[in-house]
Amino acid sequence: MSTTTEHDDDFDVEDRSLSRFDLVREGARRDGVQIVHYAPKFPVPGTKREKRVVRTIALLFAITGLAALAFLISYIWWPYEYKSGFNINKYYTPMLGITLGLTLLSIGLAIITWGKKLLPDEISVQDRHDQIADETERKLTGATMVHMVDELGIKRRPMLAKAALLGLAPVGALAAAPLVGGLIKDPHHPDVLVHTGWDNKLTNNGQPIRLVRDDLTPIRPEDVSVGGQMTVYPGIPGGNTNEYADSPTLLIHLRDEDATKLRENLKHVPANRDHMYGNLVAYSKICTHAGCPASLFEQQTNILLCPCHQSQFNIVDNARPIFGPATRRLPMLPLSVDSDGFLIAKSDYQQPVGPGFWERP
Amino acid sequence: MKRRNVDLADLPARSAVQIDDRLQVASPLRRLFNKVFPDHWSFLLGEIALYSFIVLLLTGTFLALFFDPSMQETKYNGSFVPLRGIDMSEAYRSSLNISFDVRGGLFIRQMHHWAALLFMAAIVMHMLRTFFTGAFRRPRELNWIIGVLLFWMGFLEGFAGYSLPDDALSGTGLRIASAIMLSIPIAGTWVTTSLFGGEFPGTVILDRLYIVHVLIVPGVILALIAVHLGLLVKQKHTQWPGPGRTNSNVVGVRMFPGFALKGGGFFMIVFAMIALLGGIFQINPIWLFGPYRASVVSAASQPDWYVMFLDGSTRLMPPWEFRWHMFGNYYDIPPLFWPTVVLPGILTMLPIFYPFIEARFTKDKATHHLLQRPRDVPARTAIGAMAVSFYLVLLVSGANDVIADKLRISLNAMTWAGRVGLLLIPPLAYYVTHRICLGLQQHDREVLSHGVETGIIRRTPEGRFYEVHQPLGPVDEHGHGELPYAGWVVPKKMNRVGALLPTLRGFFKPVETVDDVENEQSSNAPVSPAPSRHHEIGTGGRS
Amino acid sequence: MTANNRPLDPGADTPGARPLDRDASSLGAAGGRETAHDEQPDMGRAPRDGRPGRRGVFTRLAAPRAPRSRLRRRAWAGARMVAALALVGGLYAAFAPNVHAEDSSTLSGAAQQGQTLYNSSCITCHGRNGQGVPGRGPSLIGVGSAAVEFQVTTGRMPLNQQQSEADRKKPTFSDDQARDIGAYIEALGGGPQLPNGSDLHSNGDISAGGDLFRVNCSSCHAFGMGGGALSSGKYAPSLNNATDRQIYAAMLTGPENMPMFGDDQLTPQEKQDIIAYIRHQTNDQDPGGFGLGRLGPVPEALVIFLVGIVALVFAALWIAGKS
Secondary structure, three states, X not given: OOOOOOOOXXXXXXXXOOOHHHHHHHHHHHOOEEEEEEXXXXXXXXXXXXXXXXXXXXXXXXXXXXXXXXXXXXXXXXXXXXXXXXXXXXXXXXXXXXXXXXXXXXXXXXXXXXXXXXXXXXXXXXXXXXXXXXXXXXHHHHHHHHHHHHHHOOOXXXXXXXXXXXXXXHHHHHHHHHHHHHHOOOOEOOEOOOOOOXXXXXXXXXXXXXXXXXXXXEXXXXXXXXXXXXXXXXXXXXXXXXXXXXXXEEEEEOOHHHHHXXXXXXXXXXXXXXXXXOOEEEEEXXXXXXXXXXXXXXXXXXXXXXXXXXXXXXXXXXXXXXXXXXXXXXXXXXXXXXXXXXXXXXXXXXXXXXOOOOOOO | OHHHHHHHHOOOOHHHHHHHHHHOOHHHHHHHHOOEEOOOHHHHHHHHHHHHHHHHXXXXXXXXXOOOOOOOEEEOOOOOHHHOXXXXXXXXXXXXXXHHOOOOHHHHHHHHHHHHHHHHHHHHHHHXXXXXXXXXXXXXXXXXXXXXXXXXXXXHHHHXXXXXXXXXXXXXXXXXXXXXXXXXXOOHHHHHHHHHOOOOOOOOHHHHHHHXXXXXXXHHHHHHHHHHHHHHHHHOOXXXXXXXXXXXXXXXXXXXXXXXXXXXXXXXXXXXXXXXXXHHEXXXXXXXXXXXXXXXXXXXXXXXXXXXXXXXXXHHOOOOXXXXXXXXXXXXXXXXHHHHHHHHHHHHHHHHXXXXXXXXXXXXXXXXXXXXXXXXXXXXXXXXXXXXXXXXXXXHHHOHHHHHHHOOOOHHHHHHHHHHHHHHXXXXXXXXXXXXXXXXXXXXXHHHHHOEEEEEEEEOOOOOEEEEEEOOOOEOOOOOEOOOOOOOOOOOOHHHHOOOOOOOOOOOOOOOOHHHHHHHHHHHOOOOOOOOHHHOOXXXXXX | OXXXXXXXXXXXXXXXXXXXXXXXXXXXXXXOOOOOOOOOHHHOOOOOOOOOOHHHHHHHHOOOOOOOOOOOOOOOOHXXXXXXXXXXXXXXXXXXXXXXXXXXXXXXXXHHHHHHHHHXXXXXXXXXXXXXXXXXXXXXOOOHHHHHHHXXXXXXXXXXXXXXXXXXXXXXXXXXXXXXXXXHHHHHHOOOOOOOOOOOOOOOOHHHHHHHHHHHOHHHHOOOOOOEEOHHHOEEOOOOOOOHHHHHHHHHHOOOOOOOOOOOXXXXXXXHHHHHHHHHHHOOOOOOOEOHHHOOHHHHHHHHHHHHHHHHHHHHHHHHOOX
């Protein structure tokens, strides 16, 4: 075959003896497409099979219309407000899904059936010869581009190139500056990654901070059941909110023999030496691996599990990681009791809480 | 025939003439109409992704009308009883509002989420097809790279969307994301506090993610899709080898009307599938999770499936932390860095460079428009199987707590199985796949030289049994054919070479008679004499 | 707050103090909880009082009853058992089972029937008078009727075989029989008891319960209440089939590895709030269609591939197939 765009002078579009398909074929030929096989599915009109196909498609369109109507009706009249329990409102979303799905599905089936069963069988072959690089063209374009550079005379006037480079470089920085400058935030001033809400100098004017429940009520040591755990927050304004997302703490009341074991083990971590109060111990709830609340407390095996990546901590050994990807112990909060008998934190955590980072002290 | 010409002149598209006078679009338009598309089901996988993306744009626009990404604290007062009076962010409140107080809002939200899952699933299927058939080879390396980038853009887009409702599950995900950023050496802390505007979670992250989710990333995806499709049109589609199909042509149907009808119909079917999923299967029930609070978490906290493999790699990572003392300070690389920063980096770079690596190893610099059957390139197929099995181990490990709970397996055992499996299964998959490919190749060659097994057993006068083979072409004196392998399916059953007629049409009862079929088929049956339904070879046909 | 606030118990929390004593005294005082709003005017909220239904529950719970012990239903060795008993103190010793328990005449009618059931079905592992059998079953002295009711009505006890964690199964005894056994165990050594009635959710505040559930329960039982995996094959069970009384008993007694939530930690009202939330959620039809077990993204991943991709690949096969 000849190239795609070449006009065949022998072909006269005005020739009245040509059928429309001849024109189609010629158009395709000029586009590099040869229609090698083109046969109508139903050469004889009105056969049983053709009628059947036509009926099927018509039926599908009818279903489309009905389903669309059903969608509109359920959208407008089906009760959609939320109501507790089992009730008809809960079928609102399924109704919409089924009716819309049916609508679109029957359109799709109708169109594809039309395309598959009624359109003529066709095999067309398209050439790929426009995908072969043309050496001549390449040379001409290359020359044009090199000439462009020549005309600027950069080779002759090298100073201009350097000047332009020097002058434009700051412009590039200028484009990045607002983005970087606007977003950038120093992680060390204030040192947010090291201090938590339990740091009473920063959050409570140096007054000791009470441990409080979710509803901000303070806690007496005996409030926590033996073999129980309680999520506690620093007793400062907003202490239980996400403003202090690294402060949630797990207060655990160990049984006697477990507490004895832990007291025994405290010597392994000198920083934790005086942190227990009676049989009570408080660990950061924020996992040292990825920051999820490690709060699946198994009170018989004394394991604390993190549900995100399954790190496991042995709470009778200073929350030593014993399984999973975590590498660091959960920091222990130093506990004491104030004059009213409520639990307080003696100070902030001695180690940074939560996931590790490059410059972690 | 004179009438035809008059018809042309009388076309109602007089306006078309007016347009063409001004724009001269007749030629390029016809070129587009006449573009030939090859027909194979596997070429439609990418279309699923494209259509899901359109659905995502439509449903996402609806959701944007009602969603407010503000992290301002507010009290819920909507119709979902168990959360009334609870403090929550405006973002979560408006997500609940979409779910319960906007008519059809829950349906659109669920469609949006299912479409996102389908988008990513279709991208992965499409990538697998492209990889295993060698469609990424020269000249299509660039389009392959764009595809890889589209996967990661979809990943980012999905994660941002997952984080927006500010429920307890998405907040947990965001917290892990902040931990991942923190784990980056040197720059980690600066990147994290800069993006979150201070300490996690801060008050700005959702506003930022929102603009990322509705403008920046969709814009990038849209641009990449445009280039992806533009390159497809420019370079034309690949095709399977077969009769008349060469490296320098495309055999199929023209875009109009055949391909366009099928494509449009398929769009409707994909859309319907998403609507059915959105209506029938509940997805991401944020009202069960409650508002995000740093102290709240649930068992079985998982990301969506396309992020789950990274969750899996994080779970399997052994507790290795690098920490050293230098210049009076400690420095440390947390264990989170390797499975969530380094691994995705490798998983981006490896596929991007794979076409060039393969070309270097095979010294194949030629241009390819014909696809390869996976069995014909055992090494690549085996590498692909290795990659897929690696991915699947990670994916399963990302769900290991749910699997452990539902199937009563020890959680610790699941983790260890994943660690061991990650090292053992991929090489095993490589070996097994390689062997299977070679076996399939050998079978193809056997059939080409000996013919198709007929299932007919003969006995020689000496008492030896042998099976009669139907040769596929002319044979030499030993009964061996010399057909070359054409890179395409070799018929291996007798009905594939026309020994049996296709069954009668009709779903519940036949809609055609035996004679109808007889007249149609006998003319072009490749074996002679043409099989007849009245004496066909051993089936229980309906004659 | 209420009038039955107990005085602070100074010295109770010095290291080594006996939790048994402390709990016995505090629970005997009907589980009131100190709140801080007197002492701490700056605490903003004082949410512990003024809740509806609070006083009613208190009156019910304040009925005189035997002191409790917090001895765990746990596989204690016999020696440890004896040592622990020796530490318990005079009040406890008065109820020590080895003195009088054989004398059925001191038992109520229900407890006597419970004793009969106990002697036929529980004695093999838990020993005569609930003293426990080393290596077989823990002592039941002091576990209270709540623990018995939880274990027996959920079918966990009697145990079929020794395993890492007892599964919920069809109960062997009726609820009444379970209560009888509970009465017997209660008579042996006291312990936590459940409030009366089978409806422990109607007085609860669903929203408040939801907040408490998410902080205290969801980490193990999951947001969808389908339960979850714990370490090494242990698991937190699904809450879908649990009755009000069972949930209440579980919180009160901390069966297996579940932490205990005594009345000082979660007040009876708060426990009812949590139960009200669980009841509401387990009885709430999913508004978005089939809920996929409320298990989160894992079943969603299965659906998108097994339903979505599979169906669309079949559609593609049909579309591209020869007609």
